[in-house]
Amino acid sequence: MASAGAEAEKPGECNDLVQLRNPNIATMKEDVLYHFGLSTSTHDFPAMFGDVKFVCVGGSPSRMKAFIKYVAGELGLDHPGADYPNICMGTDRYTMFKVGPVLSVSHGMGIPSIAIMLHELIKLLYHARCSGVTAIRIGTSGGIGLEPGSVVITRQAVDACFKPEFEQMVLRKRVVRNTDLDERLVRELMQCSADLGEFPTVVGNTMCTLDFYEGQARLDGALCSYTEKDKQEYLQAAYAAGIRNIEMEASVFASMCNACGLRAAVVCVTLLNRLEGDQISSPHDVLAEYQQRPQRLVGHFIKQHLAAARGPRAPARSGPCGCE
Amino acid sequence: MASAGAEAEKPGECNDLVQLRNPNIATMKEDVLYHFGLSTSTHDFPAMFGDVKFVCVGGSPSRMKAFIKYVAGELGLDHPGADYPNICMGTDRYTMFKVGPVLSVSHGMGIPSIAIMLHELIKLLYHARCSGVTAIRIGTSGGIGLEPGSVVITRQAVDACFKPEFEQMVLRKRVVRNTDLDERLVRELMQCSADLGEFPTVVGNTMCTLDFYEGQARLDGALCSYTEKDKQEYLQAAYAAGIRNIEMEASVFASMCNACGLRAAVVCVTLLNRLEGDQISSPHDVLAEYQQRPQRLVGHFIKQHLAAARGPRAPARSGPCGCE
Numbered sequence: 001m002a003s004a005g006a007e008a009e010k011p012g013e014c015n016d017l018v019q020l021r022n023p024n025i026a027t028m029k030e031d032v033l034y035h036f037g038l039s040t041s042t043h044d045f046p047a048m049f050g051d052v053k054f055v056c057v058g059g060s061p062s063r064m065k066a067f068i069k070y071v072a073g074e075l076g077l078d079h080p081g082a083d084y085p086n087i088c089m090g091t092d093r094y095t096m097f098k099v100g101p102v103l104s105v106s107h108g109m110g111i112p113s114i115a116i117m118l119h120e121l122i123k124l125l126y127h128a129r130c131s132g133v134t135a136i137r138i139g140t141s142g143g144i145g146l147e148p149g150s151v152v153i154t155r156q157a158v159d160a161c162f163k164p165e166f167e168q169m170v171l172r173k174r175v176v177r178n179t180d181l182d183e184r185l186v187r188e189l190m191q192c193s194a195d196l197g198e199f200p201t202v203v204g205n206t207m208c209t210l211d212f213y214e215g216q217a218r219l220d221g222a223l224c225s226y227t228e229k230d231k232q233e234y235l236q237a238a239y240a241a242g243i244r245n246i247e248m249e250a251s252v253f254a255s256m257c258n259a260c261g262l263r264a265a266v267v268c269v270t271l272l273n274r275l276e277g278d279q280i281s282s283p284h285d286v287l288a289e290y291q292q293r294p295q296r297l298v299g300h301f302i303k304q305h306l307a308a309a310r311g312p313r314a315p316a317r318s319g320p321c322g323c324e
Numbered sequence: 325m326a327s328a329g330a331e332a333e334k335p336g337e338c339n340d341l342v343q344l345r346n347p348n349i350a351t352m353k354e355d356v357l358y359h360f361g362l363s364t365s366t367h368d369f370p371a372m373f374g375d376v377k378f379v380c381v382g383g384s385p386s387r388m389k390a391f392i393k394y395v396a397g398e399l400g401l402d403h404p405g406a407d408y409p410n411i412c413m414g415t416d417r418y419t420m421f422k423v424g425p426v427l428s429v430s431h432g433m434g435i436p437s438i439a440i441m442l443h444e445l446i447k448l449l450y451h452a453r454c455s456g457v458t459a460i461r462i463g464t465s466g467g468i469g470l471e472p473g474s475v476v477i478t479r480q481a482v483d484a485c486f487k488p489e490f491e492q493m494v495l496r497k498r499v500v501r502n503t504d505l506d507e508r509l510v511r512e513l514m515q516c517s518a519d520l521g522e523f524p525t526v527v528g529n530t531m532c533t534l535d536f537y538e539g540q541a542r543l544d545g546a547l548c549s550y551t552e553k554d555k556q557e558y559l560q561a562a563y564a565a566g567i568r569n570i571e572m573e574a575s576v577f578a579s580m581c582n583a584c585g586l587r588a589a590v591v592c593v594t595l596l597n598r599l600e601g602d603q604i605s606s607p608h609d610v611l612a613e614y615q616q617r618p619q620r621l622v623g624h625f626i627k628q629h630l631a632a633a634r635g636p637r638a639p640a641r642s643g644p645c646g647c648e
Contacts, residue, residue: 020546020547021546021547021548021549022543022544022545022546022547022548023548024543024544024548025544025546028544030603030605031544031603032603032604032605034603034604034605035433039605059417060416060417061416062416090608092384092385092386093383093384093433108432108433108434108437109359109417109432109436109437109440110432110434110435110436110437110439110440111434111436111534112433112434112435112436112437112533112534112535112536112539112572113432113433113434113436113437115434115534115535115536115537116433116434116535116536116537118546119536119537119545119546119547120546122546123545123546126546159493160493160496161493161496168534168535168538168539169483169484169485169533169534169539170538170539170541170549170550171541171550171554171555171558172484172485172558175538209436209493210435210436210439210492210493210534211436211439211440211492212436212439212440212443213439213440213443214492214494214499215436215492215493215494217494217495219346219348220346220348220349220352220355221346221443221447222344222345222346222349222442222443222444222446222447222450222580222583222584223344223345223346223443223580223583223584224345224346224347224348225345225494226494226495230495231495234495234496248436256546256547259546259547260546260547279354279355279356279358280356280358281354281356281358281363284414
């Protein structure tokens, strides 16, 4: 497998290839992406994925399938009877769909689940020699002090102690990585939401936890050893630290995209206001509409970017690769 | 919703009801198990689940569907054309199937994913007033120093530093819980494997990590900053600490079952020997057969238990509730 870094740059292509932080991969004869059911020896990655510029990820398989169909319509690539087959049909761990330059991938719930997916996704983009890729997580979350249905664009992903760090144990050593996200992308997405004018959107910090119940100070799990007052103090302290929503994937998503040269953003809708309750008990149709909001925002963003990239001034202003 | 603990015990029923460690639940008018798509106000939990005695969980939805069909056959509850509908059909987060006293639930990958499922599963069993429940994780793992296809019955779940602990952040405080598993259950399962005589089975410690690549010392992730020698030293140290396999759910599974009065065991097949490689590249049919092994072992165990419970000496020796 040739190293993408050794390939000659194509005319007009930006020099922002997806990079690995692992010298071993370039020397492997075959790379089996086990949890995708794909392998470099059985699939032609450059042919299948070489044109990918936007990767959108979210927890739920059905939501990521709905997203690819929605984006296909927005980009004029949908047609009656069109099907979007699951590229990872050999496994039930993740689902993956593609239309034009957009890849849509499910990642399950929690840091470990999205991390497995990201390791294999980033290797896939590397093997496919992709460049100028933007990765956006479109997810659901609990809001703090926001009207349910509000969308939060993450300024910074923080941990359960409000620190902008992602900590991991590697060979019995504590490794801490930053969780920076792309500031320009935040501004562009905020502008897209203003253009749409369909739902409230804020920029705020996002707390990423390892647990949904005790880890997010819920009172309704199978285990709970604190009071409503303790919970309120914790969530109020989080609000004071600029946190506007809580989910379970943002920190490792930011950390890994950052390490491997992907522009990254996190756009989550809030399904409830955690200052007022813990249970997600809104009617199904209300929750379903909320979950479409990040899709509509990011669909609009992609459509605008591709239109700008085709326009005369685009390469100098807002090409999909982010070059200025 | 009445507290199960306040219910009068039925004649012949053991006093080992599933317990919650949260006094709030008994006072809630409705409990929405959001990630199951079930609620106490729309589903009759005692009628649907009151007879459950065995809960088997595993990462993959299709594997857990295959398991319920297999168990139905083993217990003589299968019939031509039988369908096993997904009880969680209102969501795509988890899948759940039931036949007789056996519940089969998928949990995705990683501690956060299985923890969400366990919180809601344990509440489900509590609302259903279940007693004498045995919970068994049937999963896949990487082996250390074992022939691929070997099955490991977990003696103790340990973390990435080999400690028998599950650590969690709750309201900015570090909470550490034990990861004890049921010793008698380990012996019973080991005896079942000996009875079957179909595949090698060992009892050993199981390391539970938060990451599949760097967290398990793999050399083939998108990120890797250590050498083959570092990896071998880590895995050899793990082996010396009695660790025979590595997976991503055992510690929180042991910890939560333990806290809530469920007898629990972890039975995982090893898909590869990590001392010899990192990639899971065996042919599909070989891996598929490996993945059936924990199902066959646990299916045999359940069948034996139910047969013993029907036998004359059973209540005093080996009832499904574990009473002696």
